[in-house]
Amino acid sequence: MSDNSSDECDTQHVLYKNRPEWSDITPLKQNDGEHPVAAIDYTEEFEDCFDYFRAVVQKKEYSERTLELTKTAASLNPANYTVWQFRREILKALNKDLNEELEYIGKVILKQTKNYQVWHHRRIIVEWLQDPSKEKYLTEKSLSEDAKNYHAWQHRQWVIKTYNLYDGELEYVDQLLQDDVKNNSAWNQRYFVVNNTTGFTQETLNREIDYTLGKIRILMENESAWNYLRGLLLHDKGGLSRNEKVTDFCETFYEQGNRSPFLLALIVDICSEKITNNGGGDGNNVYTSARAKELCNALATQYDTIRAKYWLHISETIENQANEQNSMDESSTTN
Template identity: 55%
Template sequence: MSESGDSDASWIFYKDRPDWSDVTPIPEDDGPAPVVVIAHSEKFEDVYDYFRAILKTNEKSERALLLTKDAVEFNPANYTVWQYRRDLLQALGTDLKTELEYVEAVIKQSPKNYQVWHHRRVLIEWLQDPSLELEVTGDALQQDPKNYHAWQHRQWAIKTFGLFDKEMDFVDTLINEDVRNNSAWNQRYFVMNNHLGWSDYNVQKEICYALEKIKFVKNNESAWNYLRGVLLHDKRGISGNAVVTSFCEELYKNKCRSPYLLAFIIDICEENLKKGETSCIYNSERAIDLCQALATKYDKIRSKYWNYFSEKIKALQNIKTVEQNNMEE
């Protein structure tokens, strides 16, 4: 986008425009001995030389507003340009609905640019009208379902204006399209945490949802992480939910060796150990064995971590043994 005007034969440099003859451009000052000089096109330099000039004089005019549009065209990530454009919009009383249309066009060209999303957020705050935000962010996420800035803006709009009603359907669609879409799983947690709440019914419902998705793709880190997050709201803990433990054991019995399954079983063992519940299959010995399996076969890239975790389990077991002996004495 930054050099898109270079092929436009109709372009007239600002220095050659009669209506700008009263402005003295200010060249970029990189200091007496710049280490790395960034190469810019002649058009880029022309636009920004004049932008620095109006910024210095704090000119508030329609021509200044048009100049910021050219400046954005060459560098849509320039914070100062966007901030000055907002100052101009307020000073000139510009139609903000038209500005929203302009920003939407910029987003389509530069969807991962934080500054343009921030500009849109400010406009929505001024207008107090979020009616287009789900559609605009939805279009951006259709192009890239993991666009962080689009998700951030969407969450802000939903939470600020209470637009939760259809969000779970939107999330379901994304997860069904790509069950590994971590951003969609995060959005599901966002809706639960900020709207639907964690009643026992909702907790069990979300556990079942996660288990169904894991059954479909067992080596899916996103679903396993979501399951962990949901279980934080289960008063029985990660080790006390019989539906979850039975599901894990069934997978393990059927030769599933997903590192996420093994790590989950280790977590169950650790929680049981902390509770002092050792008279079951979730004990320190099993946790250590699984750490060894992960370190040597199923998750070798993180072997140091699993060796460390194994030592952590051993240390915890020693502490529990000492505590038990003291109680018996």
């Protein structure tokens, strides 16, 4: 429930039971049964409002007064789905100006930014209007308060994809990453934009890999950027191990003494991929099972001890992988 001091709820609020214009409605009490397990101590204002709300929902009364009632109910409990659904029914029945509703729900959202129902209401009104022109601005205002707000990002992705509003989005994401390079939501948005526009062509991959390596240089201990890099490499026909730009980047920092667990983890995965591909046909291959085991042990004992059991498991898995590959090679030679 929201704070009763909300601007949407008049501080001089008059109870509905004391309003002459509501005297024709018999309030409908909430039925909690004879012996409720955990009775909620509602305020008088809350109980009064929802007693009348239940009554008009039952009567299906679509009027100006019930529209006003839903605004009060929403201010008291903005997460109540029935309140918003009934409000939408009234808006349609009265043929109300939906632009006014858009302005109203925008104000509510900026006070209730992590409430699914208010964003859902906004989305439906936008769909009815077929006017997405204010949505990116609204989400930007919301994200300026919390750059990782899931509901704001969900709404933004919906409106961008539905109405093809991708222009300028990579620039917006870049600004967010300049503000906070660890913003996982911004990295996710970058992937979303690329995936739905150019796709992961080789040209795009080269650009995005350069971009990501630049961000990793700023902060090596940034799991979000490393994860984005992995996602890019999954689209690279060379895989993890054949992109020389990435392997050179990793080896340079490793030789300089960097032991970021994310760096070591990627090298371990490169080793695993090389083993699967029979060494990649490279006689100078440095991505061996022995190196992978060494790195797994370092991760387990020094650099990522919270996941020690995981790294010991990966070490064993890679060793088995190497043994299977050797057996296949020996069998092939014998035949």
